Amino acid sequence: MQHIATYFSGAFAVHLLRGWPGLHDALNSTKIPSYSQEFLVQKLFSKLCPFLKLAYLITNQAIEEAMEGEKMVHIIDLHSFEPAQWINLLQALSSWSRGLPHLKMTGIHEQKDFLEQMA
Numbered sequence: 001m002q003h004i005a006t007y008f009s010g011a012f013a014v015h016l017l018r019g020w021p022g023l024h025d026a027l028n029s030t031k032i033p034s035y036s037q038e039f040l041v042q043k044l045f046s047k048l049c050p051f052l053k054l055a056y057l058i059t060n061q062a063i064e065e066a067m068e069g070e071k072m073v074h075i076i077d078l079h080s081f082e083p084a085q086w087i088n089l090l091q092a093l094s095s096w097s098r099g100l101p102h103l104k105m106t107g108i109h110e111q112k113d114f115l116e117q118m119a
Contacts (some may be wrong), residue, residue, distance in 0.1 A: 037113075046082055056085040060092060067093075072102045080107035
């Protein structure tokens with residue numbers, strides 16, 4: 001019975017999505033997006049999703065707290081795609097009245113072009 005319900009709900013979802021051709025095509029595409037398409041989608045998502053900005057703010061505050069009293073800090077960003085987070089962190093650190101530790105940032109991404117664009 002579960003298998004029948006799963007197939008039925010999947011078919012129903014496809015039927016509903018066909019009402020939005022662009023969305024249906026995007027969700028069912030097997031084409032690998034180009035770097036520029038991926039970058040554009042991620043930029044639009046970050047503009048539309050306020051929770052992502054809140055997550056960056058909270059993360060930056062945690063990083064600032066963890067940096068207190070340290071001489072050297074190395075931040076590693078896995079699947080980096082949003083330099084705005086780091087720009088905001090660097091701006092916040094520039095207003096520190098106490099001495100700043102040596103800061104090293106490493107961005108990791110599977111597409112070399114993407115990292116070159118961020119730098």
